[in-house]
Amino acid sequence: MKVQSVVIEAKDLTIGYRHGKRGEVVHSHLNFALCRGELTCLLGSNGAGKSTLLRTLAAVQPPLSGDITLLGKPLASYSPKERSWEIGIVLTDKTQAGGLSVRELVALGRQPHTGFFGRLGKEDHEIIDHALEAVGMAEKASKYTAELSDGERQKVMIAKALVQECPLILLDEPTAFLDVVSRIEIMTLLHRLASEEQRAILMSTHDIEQALVLGDKLWLLKKGKGLECGVTEDLILAHRMDTLFPHEDIRFDSMHGIYSPEVKGGKSIYLSASDEILRHWAQNAMNRNGFLCLELPGADRKECLPLLEVKSANHLILSTERNSEVYCSFEALFASSQLVCEL
Numbered sequence: 001m002k003v004q005s006v007v008i009e010a011k012d013l014t015i016g017y018r019h020g021k022r023g024e025v026v027h028s029h030l031n032f033a034l035c036r037g038e039l040t041c042l043l044g045s046n047g048a049g050k051s052t053l054l055r056t057l058a059a060v061q062p063p064l065s066g067d068i069t070l071l072g073k074p075l076a077s078y079s080p081k082e083r084s085w086e087i088g089i090v091l092t093d094k095t096q097a098g099g100l101s102v103r104e105l106v107a108l109g110r111q112p113h114t115g116f117f118g119r120l121g122k123e124d125h126e127i128i129d130h131a132l133e134a135v136g137m138a139e140k141a142s143k144y145t146a147e148l149s150d151g152e153r154q155k156v157m158i159a160k161a162l163v164q165e166c167p168l169i170l171l172d173e174p175t176a177f178l179d180v181v182s183r184i185e186i187m188t189l190l191h192r193l194a195s196e197e198q199r200a201i202l203m204s205t206h207d208i209e210q211a212l213v214l215g216d217k218l219w220l221l222k223k224g225k226g227l228e229c230g231v232t233e234d235l236i237l238a239h240r241m242d243t244l245f246p247h248e249d250i251r252f253d254s255m256h257g258i259y260s261p262e263v264k265g266g267k268s269i270y271l272s273a274s275d276e277i278l279r280h281w282a283q284n285a286m287n288r289n290g291f292l293c294l295e296l297p298g299a300d301r302k303e304c305l306p307l308l309e310v311k312s313a314n315h316l317i318l319s320t321e322r323n324s325e326v327y328c329s330f331e332a333l334f335a336s337s338q339l340v341c342e343l
């Protein structure tokens, strides 16, 4: 059995905001642990409390009550300097470091190891080069950070956290501004870093598609319902993703790992397709056009009308009680009078 090494854990934690003597609770009774070797993705709707939780774990804001233990010691007992040895943070606040070059900004991440006026040694430079390479920013190392795009700046902030070489890395929506290739690259990098260098990494994200592929664990934060933690596939198969977004018209498609609008309306059509890909995209097209797709019961197909048979992408047959027509594409099908007038 794999022995899990806990980096940070919380017991009966209440997070939120203090306004004078009044406390505004965002979540209470939270219990969790983050272990080395795992990339954990924190998911939840807007306002669910993801940033509040990350800021509390990063000691940027205090908990309202409860205990947080970092490497066996209370988090509150660490000085800011001691914390910077253990926790690398990438929060969403825009960096004010526009006057620094990319390389200078990333080098600031080495401060816990070199001291404020400490000189960077050969090894420090190698670590910085390696991090810039890893996030794909090596070629822009001498650019000013003010001249970067939002996505590029985000990559630089990730590189800065990487060079800190902490056992715990916390990131608030690190892939928010990134294109799909960069999102996959960054999440693959974080996953590799967690498993190969035995770091504990917690990132919040709205990029559910990638979280389900690369997150070793998920933390599902639900407004008013607290936090559910578990291995990604366990949570999906236990239908815990179904209630992540409290919206009755949104449903989780556990086959494809996506959320989609619930199909409502009166029109139904039987659908048969030669393979899973054709079925998925035929259903997508029919749902978008207001049809609820029904499975063929198998035996007596003559009873099952209207019926759309998708033999291939260029061979679609629509059968109604009046006739059967063949179409060479979905475009042709949706332009047909048969679909518009007879169904």
Ligand SMILES: Nc1ncnc2c1ncn2[C@@H]1O[C@H](COP(=O)(O)OP(=O)(O)OP(=O)(O)O)[C@@H](O)[C@H]1O
Pocket: 017, 024, 026, 044, 045, 046, 047, 048, 049, 050, 051, 052, 053
């Ligand atoms: N400084 C603050 N003072 C008081 N309440 C706050 C403060 N910042 C956030 N909140 C409230 O805390 C709750 C959680 O907000 P938080 O920013 O943690 O959500 P989130 O899950 O990160 O949302 P998003 O996905 O939109 O970034 C919200 O109801 C928000 O209004």
